[in-house]
Each structure stands twice: as C-alpha cells, then as structure tokens.
Amino acid sequence: MKTLGQEILEMAISESPVKTILVVYPGRFQPMGQHHAAVYKKLASKFGKSNTFVVTSDKVALPKSPLNFKEKYSVMKKHGITNVVQVKNPYQAQELTAKYDPETTALLFAVGKKDMMENPRFKIGFKKNGEPSYFQDYETNKNNLQPFTQHGYLVVAPHVDIQIPGFGEMSGTTLRQVLATADPNTFKDVMGFFDPKVYNLLKSKFSQLKLEMIEAFLCEGSTATALGKSMVDDGPRYYYGNQATYRKKTAQIAKRLGYEVINYIVKDNPIEIHDTNYPDGPPLNVSYFPTGVKGGDFAGTDYLKNYKGSPAYKLWLKHINKSATAVGYKFLDFLGADISIDSSKGEVLGKQTNALREQALTKNWWSNQ
Missing domain, CATH: 3.40.50 (Rossmann fold)
Structure with a gap:
C-alpha cells in the first residue's frame, strides 16, 4: 500500500x-x-x-x-x-x-x-x-x-498542544523555565524521556541562565533611570478616599510606631477618590511579620492587625504567589521561607513603649534645633 x-x-x-x-x-x-x-x-x-x-x-x-x-x-x-x-x-x-x-x-x-x-x-x-x-x-x-x-x-x-501543569502550553520558553528547577520525575514527565547526562546539561544551562536574568533584573531595577523613574517598594498604602480617613489611618500608623501626629501639613482640601484596594493598589503593610529589631519592641507598619508565625506566613504566601502570577511566573520552591514561622513566634506584638512626641516642620520645632 x-x-x-x-x-x-x-x-x-x-x-x-x-x-x-x-x-x-x-x-x-x-x-x-x-x-x-x-x-x-x-x-x-x-x-x-x-x-x-x-x-x-x-x-x-x-x-x-x-x-x-x-x-x-x-x-x-x-x-x-x-x-x-x-x-x-x-x-x-x-x-x-x-x-x-x-x-x-x-x-x-x-x-x-x-x-x-x-x-x-x-x-x-x-x-x-x-x-x-x-x-x-x-x-x-x-x-x-x-x-x-x-x-x-x-x-x-x-x-x-501539550500542556505543562502550572506553566501552560509547551514552548521553548516554558520548557526553559520548568527544566531550570525540574527534578528527574518532572523532567521525564515534561520531556518524555530521562537521560542523566541530558538532564544535568539542561538543568545546568537553564538554571544558570535564570540566575543571570534575575541578577540583571535586580541590577537594572534597583536604580533610578534617566526617565525619572524612582525606586519604589511594596510599601504602605498612600491613597485615601477623604481627609477624615487619611487623618485617622495615619494617626493609627504613627501610634503603632510609637509616635503621635501633632499637625498635618496637607490642607483640608477634598482628596481625589481612587480605587486602590489591593491588588489595584499597594498592600497594607511592608511586612506581614513583626519588623524592627528582632526580640525588641514591635515596630511593624500593619495598622489593621498584628501577625506572626503561621498566619503571617500564609498571608505572605498568598501575596507573593499573586505577584508571581501577575507577571507569568509560578514558584516551584520557596527555599526554606517557612523558617519564618518558627523564628517569629517569640516576637512581641503591640506598640512600642518608648513613645516619642515631636512637632516636626513647624516654626517652633525649627527654632529648637
């Protein structure tokens, strides 16, 4: 035939x-x-x-x-x-x-x-x-x-069309991503065969490539550019719907840090309303864990609630996975990040005891400097 x-x-x-x-x-x-x-x-x-x-x-x-x-x-x-x-x-x-x-x-x-x-x-x-x-x-x-x-x-x-769980349709890009950290079983599932020499070759090539790309990203992203883009971080929220909310929330933040707001430089003008609920805006805190000096008085910036141990880790895990998904990535290994569960259990939760009261940026304050 x-x-x-x-x-x-x-x-x-x-x-x-x-x-x-x-x-x-x-x-x-x-x-x-x-x-x-x-x-x-x-x-x-x-x-x-x-x-x-x-x-x-x-x-x-x-x-x-x-x-x-x-x-x-x-x-x-x-x-x-x-x-x-x-x-x-x-x-x-x-x-x-x-x-x-x-x-x-x-x-x-x-x-x-x-x-x-x-x-x-x-x-x-x-x-x-x-x-x-x-x-x-x-x-x-x-x-x-x-x-x-x-x-x-x-x-x-x-x-x-062959799908790779967690990465989408198989392509050169997705193959390089998954093989960079694949164990032998994952390699066999994805490639359809397992050969120790080929496995070590591809893992070495793609993991090194991934590391170089991360390092390049960090170097490029950690400095201001000629276009005027400044350095930013995943810091506290900075938009509020009105003056009353702005004053109430910032006063709470100051109190949690051991400070007291004496006056506000911002005038009593109406604040433009923005939809900034996470993830459209920044998260509510710098860290889901206690911050400041380890073992010392609490110095966090989450004004909603104190977290530590497993609850803090779960919140962080949810946030970081969402961040990765937003740019087309998926975490395969958190490299021991769960150690923070035990290391934060003994931290003190509450406001600092050494409350400090200052009236900054006023005529009297400057005259005393």
Missing part, C-alpha cells in the same frame, strides 16, 4: 521535473520538546522519513538560545530523531539542499501557522517586477511543484 507521501510524489512527478520532495523543519529548538518531536514525526509520516529533516544552527544567543548545535542534537536523539542537519540559516538550509539535485528536487519548509501569517520572511505574493515570490503555498501547488532553484514551498506544520 502506497503512503500519502508516495502518492503526492507520483502526482508531482507526472506534471513537473521534480523527482524528490525534500521537507525541512527549521527552528531554534532550545530545547526540542515533545511537541517539536510530534510535529517532526507527523511530517515524516506524511512525506516520508528519508527526506524529512530537522535543520538548526549552532548559534548561541542568550537568553533565548543558550544551547549550541551539539547540545541540541543530544536532546533530539533522545526523542528518536536523527535526521538533523546543522545549518547557518535554517530558513535557507543550503548545507542540506547542496546534497540534492537542484533541478529535480522540490523544497518544502514546514512552518507554524502563526509564523506564516506574521513573519515577513514567509510572505507569499509577487516581486516588484510582477513575478511570483520565491516562497509559494504548497497546498495550492502540490500537483505542479517546481525545483528549489525556482521556488520553495511553505507547508503548515501541524500544531501539537
């Missing part, structure tokens, strides 16, 4: 000089995941394995391309794929096409539907002189294919 690929080939040969159909699956494959492997196997099943190839370069460019060709190939072999060719440009694949007769070989590039619609390199149309562009649609021309000296053909690569 003839395969679909053989039938297509015979139809193409009957009306064109093409004797061979060469199928190229190009990409960065950083790394190749189960979804990539499934796409290749579908293409090989349709067009024939002997003439279906994965092509990729040796280019290393952080942060999206940390693996060189040899490292990528070691992953591909574990997926059972060995028809792999190193090329300088995956979307030309000259290193592969040089092995075929240019007058009797048709060249097909398997490209994702989204890339075909959005990437200008795959634009199908006409040149300025009115001639058809090099790339043409495969389905439209499959019965009259031309050699790759005249045209290359684009075939829509089948979409394979």
Whole structure:
C-alpha cells in the first residue's frame, strides 16, 4: 500500500521535473520538546522519513538560545530523531539542499501557522517586477511543484498542544523555565524521556541562565533611570478616599510606631477618590511579620492587625504567589521561607513603649534645633 507521501510524489512527478520532495523543519529548538518531536514525526509520516529533516544552527544567543548545535542534537536523539542537519540559516538550509539535485528536487519548509501569517520572511505574493515570490503555498501547488532553484514551498506544520501543569502550553520558553528547577520525575514527565547526562546539561544551562536574568533584573531595577523613574517598594498604602480617613489611618500608623501626629501639613482640601484596594493598589503593610529589631519592641507598619508565625506566613504566601502570577511566573520552591514561622513566634506584638512626641516642620520645632 502506497503512503500519502508516495502518492503526492507520483502526482508531482507526472506534471513537473521534480523527482524528490525534500521537507525541512527549521527552528531554534532550545530545547526540542515533545511537541517539536510530534510535529517532526507527523511530517515524516506524511512525506516520508528519508527526506524529512530537522535543520538548526549552532548559534548561541542568550537568553533565548543558550544551547549550541551539539547540545541540541543530544536532546533530539533522545526523542528518536536523527535526521538533523546543522545549518547557518535554517530558513535557507543550503548545507542540506547542496546534497540534492537542484533541478529535480522540490523544497518544502514546514512552518507554524502563526509564523506564516506574521513573519515577513514567509510572505507569499509577487516581486516588484510582477513575478511570483520565491516562497509559494504548497497546498495550492502540490500537483505542479517546481525545483528549489525556482521556488520553495511553505507547508503548515501541524500544531501539537501539550500542556505543562502550572506553566501552560509547551514552548521553548516554558520548557526553559520548568527544566531550570525540574527534578528527574518532572523532567521525564515534561520531556518524555530521562537521560542523566541530558538532564544535568539542561538543568545546568537553564538554571544558570535564570540566575543571570534575575541578577540583571535586580541590577537594572534597583536604580533610578534617566526617565525619572524612582525606586519604589511594596510599601504602605498612600491613597485615601477623604481627609477624615487619611487623618485617622495615619494617626493609627504613627501610634503603632510609637509616635503621635501633632499637625498635618496637607490642607483640608477634598482628596481625589481612587480605587486602590489591593491588588489595584499597594498592600497594607511592608511586612506581614513583626519588623524592627528582632526580640525588641514591635515596630511593624500593619495598622489593621498584628501577625506572626503561621498566619503571617500564609498571608505572605498568598501575596507573593499573586505577584508571581501577575507577571507569568509560578514558584516551584520557596527555599526554606517557612523558617519564618518558627523564628517569629517569640516576637512581641503591640506598640512600642518608648513613645516619642515631636512637632516636626513647624516654626517652633525649627527654632529648637
């Protein structure tokens, strides 16, 4: 029984000089995941394995391309794929096409539907002189294919949707994120195989990459920029619906810190109303745990309620998970943060005893300095 690929080939040969159909699956494959492997196997099943190839370069460019060709190939072999060719440009694949007769070989590039619609390199149309562009649609021309000296053909690569729990659809980005901290069982679930050498290679590469990205973010985000953006933190709330609330709440904060408000610099003008309930505004406190000197008088800034131990940890956990989700991340390990449960149990809850009363920024205050 003839395969679909053989039938297509015979139809193409009957009306064109093409004797061979060469199928190229190009990409960065950083790394190749189960979804990539499934796409290749579908293409090989349709067009024939002997003439279906994965092509990729040796280019290393952080942060999206940390693996060189040899490292990528070691992953591909574990997926059972060995028809792999190193090329300088995956979307030309000259290193592969040089092995075929240019007058009797048709060249097909398997490209994702989204890339075909959005990437200008795959634009199908006409040149300025009115001639058809090099790339043409495969389905439209499959019965009259031309050699790759005249045209290359684009075939829509089948979409394979594999979900990674907690990360979403499998992609190069999500693979690098999960493999950076994956244990052997998680690695096998995600990649579909387990090999100690490949496991250690990818974990080392992606965990180091993740660390470098975090360090770069911290360095860039910890200084003011030329655009006038200043440093901020997850500090106390700073918007209030009216003057009465503003005065009441700030007086409570001062009292909790051992101070007393004598007067307010802000005039009695109406305050513009803002919807600042968390998470639209900042959280109610700097820390869910007691702050200040450990073992000393309480110096926290949560004016609603005192927390310590497990209740404080649960509130922090909820907040930090929400923060991570907001930027597309998920915590896999909190690195012993729960130690704060026991370390905060002995803290004193209540206001400071050394209450201090000052009337700042007034004429009398300045005259006494």
